[in-house]
Every structure is written in structure tokens, then in C-alpha cells.
Amino acid sequence: MLIRRTRDGAPSEITPQVVWKKRRALVQSAAALGLIGAVSRLRAQSAQPRKLDAKPGPFSTMERPTSFDFVTSYCNFYEFGAEKEDPARNAPSRLRTRPWMVQIDGEVRKPRAFDIDELLKLAPLEDRIYRLRCVEAWSAVVPWVGFPLGELIRRMEPTGNAKYLEFTTLADPKQMPGLATHVLDWPYVEGLRMDEAMHPLTLLTFGMYGAVLPSQNGAPVRIVVPWKYGFKSAKSLVRIRFVEQQPLNSWQRSAPSEYGFYSNVNPSVDHPRWSQATERRLGEDGLFVRRRPTLMFNGYADQVASLYAGMDLSKLF
Ligand SMILES: Nc1nc2c(c(=O)[nH]1)N[C@H]1C(S)=C(S)[C@@H](COP(=O)(O)O)O[C@H]1N2
Numbered sequence: 001m002l003i004r005r006t007r008d009g010a011p012s013e014i015t016p017q018v019v020w021k022k023r024r025a026l027v028q029s030a031a032a033l034g035l036i037g038a039v040s041r042l043r044a045q046s047a048q049p050r051k052l053d054a055k056p057g058p059f060s061t062m063e064r065p066t067s068f069d070f071v072t073s074y075c076n077f078y079e080f081g082a083e084k085e086d087p088a089r090n091a092p093s094r095l096r097t098r099p100w101m102v103q104i105d106g107e108v109r110k111p112r113a114f115d116i117d118e119l120l121k122l123a124p125l126e127d128r129i130y131r132l133r134c135v136e137a138w139s140a141v142v143p144w145v146g147f148p149l150g151e152l153i154r155r156m157e158p159t160g161n162a163k164y165l166e167f168t169t170l171a172d173p174k175q176m177p178g179l180a181t182h183v184l185d186w187p188y189v190e191g192l193r194m195d196e197a198m199h200p201l202t203l204l205t206f207g208m209y210g211a212v213l214p215s216q217n218g219a220p221v222r223i224v225v226p227w228k229y230g231f232k233s234a235k236s237l238v239r240i241r242f243v244e245q246q247p248l249n250s251w252q253r254s255a256p257s258e259y260g261f262y263s264n265v266n267p268s269v270d271h272p273r274w275s276q277a278t279e280r281r282l283g284e285d286g287l288f289v290r291r292r293p294t295l296m297f298n299g300y301a302d303q304v305a306s307l308y309a310g311m312d313l314s315k316l317f
């Protein structure tokens with residue numbers, strides 16, 4: 001599957017998934033023995049994030065996950081500030097993730113609101129290690145925990161008019177200092193075509209690295225769409241609306257010449273201000289570190305290319 005496509009990794013970079021699994025098993029047995037509890041009590045304030053039980057899911061890359069420290073400290077979450085360190089600095093102490101409701105409405109037979117703890121139990125959780133490629137030409141490999149968004153969509157019974165999904169994320173100025181700036185029109189809005197949303201790769205995501213999502217990574221629930229630029233993976237969702245018209249996503253609204261609706265990772269369509277042909281992998285900084293070639297659909301072409309058959313992807317970027 002994806003293993004054969006990993007033509008860019010040096011041998012040391014291709015750590016088999018079993019190693020990650022072993023590491024996770026170690027962490028879990030340490031937790032069982034109370035060791036982690038002991039360690040975390042030594043840490044100043046933060047409680048150990050709650051573990052999420054999950055079975056191994058499909059589509060995981062064999063590439064070595066980026067370190068937890070990188071993925072949780074180098075973030076884009078503009079509601080908490082525009083610098084990469086701002087979300088890690090601001091979100092954990094400010095974002096209240098309980099109680100949390102997610103409204104599901106629009107073109108569905110059964111519109112309703114879910115309490116986050118109910119939503120979390122809607123379908124079995126899976127571990128899935130995906131590449132994430134930011135439009136800013138950096139990438140990471142992240143072990144997510146979630147279930148296919150399609151599991152939720154099916155249960156909502158969409159009407160025949162449901163052609164797209166619109167995702168809206170939290171916009172609360174009391175919790176989110178970034179809302180005082182006008183980087184984007186808040187709330188942050190994203191969208192997917194129905195077949196993209198139903199695709200088995202698209203993950204409704206509650207956790208990473210075997211535990212609940214850190215606030216800066218979009219707690220308590222976010223979308224992860226691994227073949228699209230990172231901004232399509234909206235964080236801290238409060239509403240999913242089924243709609244007939246293509247939603248106008250926040251980045252497209254702010255700069256339509258730079259960001260489109262589809263935003264599929266595509267090395268041959270440059271951003272107007274920079275190349276998308278290569279990327280820098282988080283955690284591989286340094287003068288002599290070679291940039292990686294960016295792969296079409298972020299390496300997921302076998303799974304998703306057929307969704308875009310016949311479309312001119314240089315126009316529908
Ligand atoms: N609500 C919200 N979601 C968001 C963003 C944001 O600013 N606000 N940034 C996006 C961008 S640009 C990226 S690259 C990814 C980053 O996810 P990560 O920080 O978990 O790696 O989140 C996306 N989701």
C-alpha cells in the first residue's frame with residue numbers, strides 16, 4: 001500500500017509501525033504501573049492527558065511519527081495567535097473542552113446536537129498514522145485517533161440536497177485571544193464535497209499519540225483530511241452543516257487567488273508566493289537536511305485520485 005510509495009525516506013526514517021506500537025504499549029504499561037502518574041505529579045501543572053483506547057486502523061504510513069513535542073509546539077491555530085508557538089502557549093490554559101456540543105444540521109433527516117462524550121462513542125476509535133502537509137511547505141507524520149467521518153454522516157441520514165459539508169469551529173473571544181486580530185473572518189470555516197467527506201481516509205479526530213487531542217491541536221474534536229493542505233483539517237469543531245452549495249472556506253475568502261476550495265496537495269501547482277514542489281519535515285531542521293519532494297495528494301493518490309478524475313486541478317486548486 002503506502003509503504004511502497006515511500007520512496008523518499010532514508011532507511012533510518014522508515015521506522016516500522018510496530019516500533020511506534022511497542023512504544024505505545026510501553027507507555028500504556030507504564031501507565032498501568034502508575035509510573036506515568038508518578039512522573040506527571042512531578043510536573044508542575046498539567047495533568048496527564050486521558051488515554052483513548054483504539055484499534056489499529058487502515059491507511060497508516062510506515063514513516064516514523066514526528067515527535068510529540070514538535071507536533072504540539074509548532075502549530076497553526078490562529079484563534080490562539082499567529083505565531084507557531086502561540087497555540088501551545090495560549091490554548092491549554094484557555095480552551096475549555098467540557099462541556100462541548102457539536103451541532104449537526106442542514107440537509108439531514110435527523111439534525112441534532114451531540115455532547116462530545118457521546119460523539120466520541122458513536123463508532124470504534126482507530127489509530128491511524130497520517131502525513132499532514134501544511135500549505136506553508138512543512139509536513140509532519142502524526143498518529144491520530146478517531147473514526148471515519150462517514151460513520152457520523154451515515155447516521156445523520158443526509159437528504160438528496162446534501163452536496164457539501166460545512167465545518168464551523170469555535171469562536172469565543174473570551175477563550176481565544178487571536179480573535180482580537182483580523183487575520184481571518186471568524187469563525188474559521190472549512191468545507192468538503194460529500195464524496196470527500198465520506199472517503200474512508202477522512203477522519204473525525206479526537207486524539208493523537210494515543211491520548212485526547214491537546215488543545216493546541218484542536219481539542220476536543222477536529223477533522224483530518226490527509227491528502228489536502230493542513231488548513232482543510234479544521235480544529236475544535238462546533239458545527240457540521242450539510243449544504244447544497246459549495247461552502248466558502250475562510251482562507252479562500254481571505255485570499256481567493258492563493259487558496260481554493262479543494263486545496264489538494266499538489267507539487268505541480270505552486271502557491272502564488274512559493275513553490276509546493278518540496279517540503280520540510282518537522283523535526284528535521286538543520287543546514288544539511290534535504291527537503292523532501294512533495295507527493296501528489298500528499299502520497300494518497302492511490303486512494304483519492306479518482307475523486308478528481310476529469311477536473312483541471314490547476315484551475316480547481
Ligand atoms: N480552527 C482552526 N483550525 C485550523 C487552523 C486554524 O487556524 N484554526 N489551522 C489549520 C492549519 S493552517 C494547519 S496546517 C493545521 C495544523 O494542525 P496541527 O497544528 O495539529 O498540526 O490545522 C488547521 N486547522
Ligand SMILES: [Mo]
Nearest residue numbers: 134135230231
Ligand atoms: Mo497550514
